[in-house]
Amino acid sequence: MKPLPRSFYERDPSAVARELLGKVLVHRSGEGLTSGRIVETEAYYGEGDPASRASRGRGGLSEVMWGPGGISFVYMVHGNWLFNAVAFPEGKAGAVLVRALEPLQGLELMRRRRGVEEERELTSGPGKLTEAMGITGLHHGRDLTDPDGELLILPGRRVRRFMRSRRIGVKEDLPERLRFFLPGSPFVSKR
């Protein structure tokens, strides 16, 4: 299977966030392979989005938000790594935060990394899924469209129905509903 092409990512973050639902995030490491189906995402924009790291200007880790689409953007919040895929073409800032997965492969490795047994607790949150998948700051700036890469996103099943809401944990949000999730999934982080 081939990873999603760069053209998939180089569009409006809201469209990318919606269409990432159902896609499969894969991490190959020395410890083994883990993968999961994306069931919850959030779109982030550039300078005009108060919740976006890009709103504080260019430079530092968030510089990749202005680069080409399909690149990983990984940063730390409250002791948790958060995984994003860069959206929009080069020159325009945008990204999609992956907030929850349905575990598919490597469940035992995920349990070991997370230190919990219950399946629902493995990847039902943005900080949980990075720990389960073994994603850290080392994986910042990777090309998610590289078929030989360590970290990539594959086309999954087609998603028929999805829901949207305001973003979670955001102090100053935009009026648009920029969170997307699969209503039937027990793995979404919040109702």
Place this chain on the structure above:
DNA sequence: TCCAGGATGTTCT
């Protein structure tokens, strides 16, 4: 089951 509060580690000022 829900909610409030404290712990958490990296980045940027």
Place this chain on the structure above:
DNA sequence: GAACATCCTGGAC
């Protein structure tokens, strides 16, 4: 030294 797109625990119901 503050900010923070979160997680976990314990106590109330």
